[in-house]
Amino acid sequence: MASMPSIKSREIKIVQEMPISKTLKFWEGLKEGKVYATKCRKCGRLYFPPSADCSECLCSDMDWVELSSEAEIETFTHVVFRPTSFCEYKPYTVAIGKLKEGVRVLAWLTGFKLSQIKIGMKVKLVAKISQEGNPTYEFVPF
């Protein structure tokens, strides 16, 4: 990379502790195989990703609702050139699916060959634990 004369900066390692107190039920739910959204008690708007506050009416009184699993693929891409923290993974497919409740979910799509994936196809949204042990969710074949 650097053929020009240069000196190295001091090295630091950055790991942030990301608060999840307000969406804890969502993260706990993933471990139980459930994908939760939130719904505003005042205006009825449904939120995925789950939100503790309503950006529509600014109300903070929200219900937790479990999402149905059927989704229709709206778009996708197969990520070949990966970022540093994903280099240990094989190339992966990311898709956006629309649920019948009207919210969209962005997640990995697994269990298909790339050539089989078509916009408009029906897939299933499931909760799971990632290869690294993190609670997550993905689209899989029905």
Place this chain on the structure above:
Amino acid sequence: MRAVRKVAIIGVGNSKFGVRNDVNIAELAFEAVKPSIEDAGITAKDIEFVALGSTGAGAWYEELLPAVVSAEYCGLTKAGLTRCEAACASGSAAFFTAYAAVASGQAEIAMALGVEKMREIDSPTAMEWIGRAGYYLWEFHNFGLTFPAYYALYANAHMAKYGTTEEDLALVAVKNHKYAAMNPIAHLQNKISVDDVLSSMVIASPLKLFDCCPMTDGSASVIVASEEKVKELKIDTPVWVAGIGYASGTANMSKRKDYVGLEANVLASQMAYKIAKVTPNQIDVAEVHDCFTIAEILAYEDIGLCNKGEGAKLIREGQTEIGGKIPVNVDGGLKAKGHPIGTTGCSMIYEITRQLREEAIEKSRQVPLKNYVALAHNVGGTGHYCYVTILRR
């Protein structure tokens, strides 16, 4: 409607774009600041406010306060100073800030300075930083979306809905490389063919290496002044800011209403046209945000250079080349001139200012002017931010 002062561009400068491991961030800024001050015929001390566009501070280069180190190095200390962040539209956000300082009457002369160094770190780490620029928690942490992947989501949806092909996308790269080959400050000056694009490695399907802009180091500087200052300084060819429009889009890709256009593009361009009192067919030359080939197609449609779904037709017919209906990115665009993220907005303004003064760096790529109106369209992220700037000579 808007009782603001008229503002003109009186000086521009642009460094050589490329892998610039011969200079640090402040030295790179100097390469744009000095020619812009000389172009305006002023001194650094005349500049009352400096807005700097840069996004990688502390991430892909080492300085956390690039505005401060650049100002000190270029003799601008004591001026009002800020750094603007609007991702890849940071340069346009800086230009808007400098414009607003003068339009409001707060300053007589202000500077927008874009400076970025992206090549001091390895490519996967750069991909990591840029991929995090969306909604880290919900779309990067578990799913590792990269910046090409964000636009690839739009490319697949656009191809499925409108029949746009990978060859159409390749034509954008071929055109922009052609003009970059005529631009001595461009990062990639090689001409390429459709086959070169189609046979390059897949980055995020359907986007391949040559559908993507390079990671570039570079700086660009734009000096603006009030009408009174323009007269006092006897500026020969002031280029006036006719209108600036802006808008934003959701952080989460999952919250967009569709994936065939960027709503922020539509809103920002309509605002700019309305303020400038021009229509898209009056634009003589445009710079649009082509970080990926699909982005240029989306821009054609979203800012009204053609109807929705007809972007591919515009490039196929050669309408966006010099001699066509509306020449676009005749400096090589982000795709081949290069995309130093926080610099790009200022570099677009640099190019259209030179075009409107009829002094494009190489005469071969000077666009013939009819209405003396030009447009710069600058997207931040994937339609997370958008700025559209219209200039008139």
